[in-house]
Amino acid sequence: MDLAPLQQRFVMHFGEMGARWGVNRTIGQIYALLFLSDRPLCADEIVEKLGFSRSNVSMGLKELQAWRLVTLQHLPDDRREFFSTPEDLWEIVRTLAEQRKAREIDPTLSLLRELAMETPTSDEDRHAQARIGETTQLIELLTGWYDDVRKLDTDRLEKLLALGAAVQRILEVKDRLKLFPGGRQRANPDKEV
Amino acid sequence: MDLAPLQQRFVMHFGEMGARWGVNRTIGQIYALLFLSDRPLCADEIVEKLGFSRSNVSMGLKELQAWRLVTLQHLPDDRREFFSTPEDLWEIVRTLAEQRKAREIDPTLSLLRELAMETPTSDEDRHAQARIGETTQLIELLTGWYDDVRKLDTDRLEKLLALGAAVQRILEVKDRLKLFPGGRQRANPDKEV
């Protein structure tokens, strides 16, 4: 491996972490390398830097493209394919969230919904189904929230995140305004979201 | 395997999914079984239901305890250990988030902070370090938000999630109130959270 110590440590770490994120060591390292690079790299450069076989790098890049985590581009007067990651970190976060949802959450949710339709055959089944129903609701709440916030532009999203729990205080103010009116009144204050 | 079809499908699915969540098939299935069960189960019952070896079940339960995802309890006049998952789904979500943060995010964050301190030895290094710095900031923003919302009680958390992007509209109202005052004014409106 031919890398400056700083980059080496980063790349190694993401190799290990890759495993926890549904990709293998090779893929984690390739991604980390491209992420740090100040220019697109071609497959042979990656082979050189990381010491994997050419075919392994080829497969890794394929998978990273399937995840939409790297993009392919051509340089003028060069037949080779060059790869890079987005400059914008938020774009990366959004892609990761999108892909993980598609791979982990969506299939689970459709199974849960399907199971919730089945007719239970015993008390045990009835309990299991109740549990499955609760789980479905909770996941729907979480993914619904996600579907909402992902529509926000980055600037608003950052502000919202920076607010953190403070948003809660603002909501309390909102509620208090409803309880002790001074301005316009809602028709039915009990009907909470 | 000795399970009603409904439970069987659920258990199988979480066996596969377990792999994506940092545990293996056995552990995913054991957890799913306990999750659906209407009463605590002992190791031999799990062996019976899932068809794994006794030792494998023992190791799986150990790991689930390390994750704090199952709790051990004793029944009166019975020497065996019984296991169950929390009734409250939110408790489960919180535990999962806590554990994944501790296993994936925290080690990454401390490495990134360390690397940000190193002295770069080249232009390439300088670019890499800038990227690492950006990443650190972004992760800090996300974990800061998480640290805030996890302190909310379940009721408030659910309401906040249900609001979704609508919270954005409320914030806009808040901003407008600051810009066109009518009530009490903050001392220093620029000093945002």
Place this chain on the structure above:
DNA sequence: CATAATTTTCAGTAATTTCTGAAATTCACG
């Protein structure tokens, strides 16, 4: 403290996943 029920450990094996090198394929360009 002896016993028997229960749980854990661990060395070896089975299963799975990752990785490689050789061969096949693709593709731009003359």
Place this chain on the structure above:
DNA sequence: CGTGAATTTCAGAAATTACTGAAAATTATG
């Protein structure tokens, strides 16, 4: 359309991870 540079495929090897059974350790109880 032939050439050669670049990429991909894939069968098998290597490495890793999961699982088992036998033996050891633990623990409640008489």
